[in-house]
Amino acid sequence: MLPPMKIGVLGTGTVGRTVGTKLVELGHEVTIGSRTANNEQAAEWVDATGERAAQGTFADAAAFGEIVFNCTAGSASLEALGSVPGEALAGKILVDVANPLDFSGGMPPTLSVANDDSLGEQIQRALPGTRVVKALNTVNANVMVEPGRVPEDHDLFVCGNDEGAKAEVSELLESFGWPRERILDLGDITGARAMEMYLPLWLRLLRKLGTSEFNVRVLYRPSS
Amino acid sequence: MLPPMKIGVLGTGTVGRTVGTKLVELGHEVTIGSRTANNEQAAEWVDATGERAAQGTFADAAAFGEIVFNCTAGSASLEALGSVPGEALAGKILVDVANPLDFSGGMPPTLSVANDDSLGEQIQRALPGTRVVKALNTVNANVMVEPGRVPEDHDLFVCGNDEGAKAEVSELLESFGWPRERILDLGDITGARAMEMYLPLWLRLLRKLGTSEFNVRVLYRPSS
Numbered sequence: 186m187l188p189p190m191k192i193g194v195l196g197t198g199t200v201g202r203t204v205g206t207k208l209v210e211l212g213h214e215v216t217i218g219s220r221t222a223n224n225e226q227a228a229e230w231v232d233a234t235g236e237r238a239a240q241g242t243f244a245d246a247a248a249f250g251e252i253v254f255n256c257t258a259g260s261a262s263l264e265a266l267g268s269v270p271g272e273a274l275a276g277k278i279l280v281d282v283a284n285p286l287d288f289s290g291g292m293p294p295t296l297s298v299a300n301d302d303s304l305g306e307q308i309q310r311a312l313p314g315t316r317v318v319k320a321l322n323t324v325n326a327n328v329m330v331e332p333g334r335v336p337e338d339h340d341l342f343v344c345g346n347d348e349g350a351k352a353e354v355s356e357l358l359e360s361f362g363w364p365r366e367r368i369l370d371l372g373d374i375t376g377a378r379a380m381e382m383y384l385p386l387w388l389r390l391l392r393k394l395g396t397s398e399f400n401v402r403v404l405y406r407p408s409s
Numbered sequence: 410m411l412p413p414m415k416i417g418v419l420g421t422g423t424v425g426r427t428v429g430t431k432l433v434e435l436g437h438e439v440t441i442g443s444r445t446a447n448n449e450q451a452a453e454w455v456d457a458t459g460e461r462a463a464q465g466t467f468a469d470a471a472a473f474g475e476i477v478f479n480c481t482a483g484s485a486s487l488e489a490l491g492s493v494p495g496e497a498l499a500g501k502i503l504v505d506v507a508n509p510l511d512f513s514g515g516m517p518p519t520l521s522v523a524n525d526d527s528l529g530e531q532i533q534r535a536l537p538g539t540r541v542v543k544a545l546n547t548v549n550a551n552v553m554v555e556p557g558r559v560p561e562d563h564d565l566f567v568c569g570n571d572e573g574a575k576a577e578v579s580e581l582l583e584s585f586g587w588p589r590e591r592i593l594d595l596g597d598i599t600g601a602r603a604m605e606m607y608l609p610l611w612l613r614l615l616r617k618l619g620t621s622e623f624n625v626r627v628l629y630r631p632s633s
Contacts, residue, residue, distance in 0.1 A: 295524045299606070301514070339628045342610075371613045379610040382523070386566075386603040389595045390627060399629035404563045405618050 187360055189213050193250025195243050195265055197227040200282060200326045201256035205230065207330035209237045211360055218246025220265070247273040252280065252357070259285035259304050260297060266311060275314040278350045280357075281305050281377070282321045282329075284384050293388050296381060305377025309346065316350035318343055319377040320358065323387065325397040332362045332400075339400035340367050344376030369403065411584055413437050417474025419467050419489055421451040424506060424550045425480035429454065431554035433461045435584055442470025444489070471497040476504065476581070483509035483528050484521060490535060499538040502574045504581075505529050505601070506545045506553075508608050517612050520605060529601025533570065540574035542567055543601040544582065547611065549621040556586045556624075563624035564591050568600030593627065 189212045194205045197219045205215045216239045217227050227240035239249075247253050247269040257265045262283045266274075285304040286294040298304055305319040320343040321329045328334050332341070341363050345351050355368050371379060391397050413436045418429045421443045429439045440463045441451050451464035463473075471477050471493040481489045486507045490498075509528040510518040522528055529543040544567040545553045552558050556565070565587050569575050579592050595603060615621055 290525070300519045300523055300609075334630070335628050336630050337628050369614075369617065371610075371617060376613055379613040382606040382609045385524075385606045386595075389600055389603040390593075393593065393595060394627070394629050396629055396632060399627060401625040401627055403614060403618070403623060403625055404559050404561050405620055405623035406558070406560050408620060 187211070187356055190251050191216075191249055193218060193246035193248070193253040194256055195246055195253065196256035196258070196283075197224050197230065197240075198256065198258065200329070201254070202226070202230045203326040203330055204254055204256055204282070204321075205238065206234055207361060209234050213237065214249075215239070216241050216246045216249040218243040220268075242268070244269045244273060247277075250277065252278045252353070254280045254282060255308065256282050259283040260287060262304060263307060263311060266308060271312070271314070274312055276316070278316045278318060278347075278353060279308065279312065280321070280354055281308055281317055281319045284322050284381055286384065293385070296384065299382055300378065303375070303377035303381050305344070305374050305381070309374045316345065316347040317374055318345035318347070318350050318354045319374065319380055320354055322380055323383055324400050328398055328400060330361050332367075334398050335400045337402065338364070338367055339402045340369050341400075342369050342371050342376070342380050344371040344374055344380065346373050411435070411580055414475050415440075415473055417442060417470035417472070417477040418480055419470055419477065420480035420482070420507075421448050421454065421464075422480065422482065424553070425478070426450070426454045427550040427554055428478055428480055428506070428545075429462065430458055431585060433458050437461065438473075439463070440465050440470045440473040442467040442489075444492075466492070468493045468497060471501075474501065476502045476577070478504045478506060479532065480506050483507040484511060486528060487531060487535060490532060495536070495538070498536055500540070502540045502542060502571075502577060503532065503536065504545070504578055505532055505541055505543045508546050508605055510608065517609070520608065523606055524602065527599070527601035527605050529568070529598050529605070533598045540569065540571040541598055542569035542571070542574050542578045543598065543604055544578055546604055547607055548624050552622055552624060554585050556591075558622050559624045561626065562588070562591055563626045564593050565624075566593050566595050566600070566604050568595040568598055568604065570597050 287297040309317040511521040533541040
């Protein structure tokens with residue numbers, strides 16, 4: 186069990202509230218951040234979640250957290266992070282859960298960045314003093330915090346430039362219910378290209394399966 | 410067991426030869442096509458594979474096949490298909506196995522088309538009278554024709570605009586060893602975006618796992 190921490194969650198949508206609730210249930214103190222300090226969805230979440238939950242601006246949540254989750258929409262992530270004073274995130278771990286989905290052309294969305302760059306990399310470049318770890322963006326919010334909703338063993342991908350940060354995030358993910366051996370480290374932050382470009386397949390599978398609660402397992406025969 | 414067919418295979422690289430050999434083993438007659446009629450790799454393959462194997466130009470292979478596989482490099486596919494007279498492929502099924510990998514910027518490759526278009530769609534647009542089915546591009550050549558090289562159950566994706574073509578291709582894939590329930594139809598040919606954009610993840614996993622003989626299984630709890 187991890188010791189209780191102060192954690193900031195940027196974004197008050199389904200992902201932010203779901204991750205925030207799980208963190209509070211695990212004993213952590215959580216400040217959830219949005220553009221304004223008095224966001225209504227955040228206020229309802231604070232009321233429902235109890236005394237270890239609070240709300241504020243993106244800057245408040247970032248300053249509060251020893252670890253910070255980016256659960257904003259990918260199209261809003263850079264602006265949200267840009268509203269946070271640089272020192273608020275200096276040296277900290279930022280878990281980037283966002284996907285750079287662009288819905289401006291209708292459904293299905295495209296990616297606003299792909300191929301030779303990624304949102305994860307853009308965020309790491311914008312915050313060179315922050316240890317960005319891309320994680321959780323390849324599963325639905327409910328599955329993020331309760332992997333047992335999907336049957337059998339299935340895999341979660343992480344990437345980032347800082348080994349220590351990935352180890353800490355992996356511990357947090359274990360506390361969410363992800364077995365350590367099912368957390369696959371894809372290397373440095375450029376792995377975010379792979380993790381974000383998986384989204385079109387995720388969206389096709391969503392349509393095919395009729396449920397968002399699915400995931401993939403990577404199978405191979407280890408060389409002996 | 411499918412009745413013996415005449416099948417054209419475009420491309421004499423590892424994928425084309427591996428698929429061609431499997432098809433010959435299954436009793437089909439195969440002409441493998443390349444830019445020139447006397448390609449050396451193709452000649453060696455014909456010698457090694459026996460009397461049901463032949464070689465020729467892309468146009469020869471396309472004209473020969475009742476079904477045609479595109480196993481050329483993605484960067485060369487449109488040019489290869491452009492060298493085939495339109496009537497040679499009219500009404501036929503073209504199984505597009507290629508990935509639009511662009512190695513010009515070094516490793517890892519990027520995709521030369523992605524996001525709001527795909528190689529599968531480009532090929533379908535170039536050959537409007539041909540029934541293009543994207544398949545097999547998400548696994549290594551050995552796994553394509555011998556899925557049991559990867560342990561347990563794992564999934565193969567197909568997509569295309571013609572339901573009958575997908576059904577025929579699925580039968581062929583079953584004869585390769587893919588169980589019918591593990592062949593996931595992702596819908597129309599725009600699903601090729603999802604299947605091709607999976608490649609960056611495939612390439613990362615290749616590096617991590619140290620083997621190209623892997624695949625993914627999609628897991629979910631079917632609604633009852």
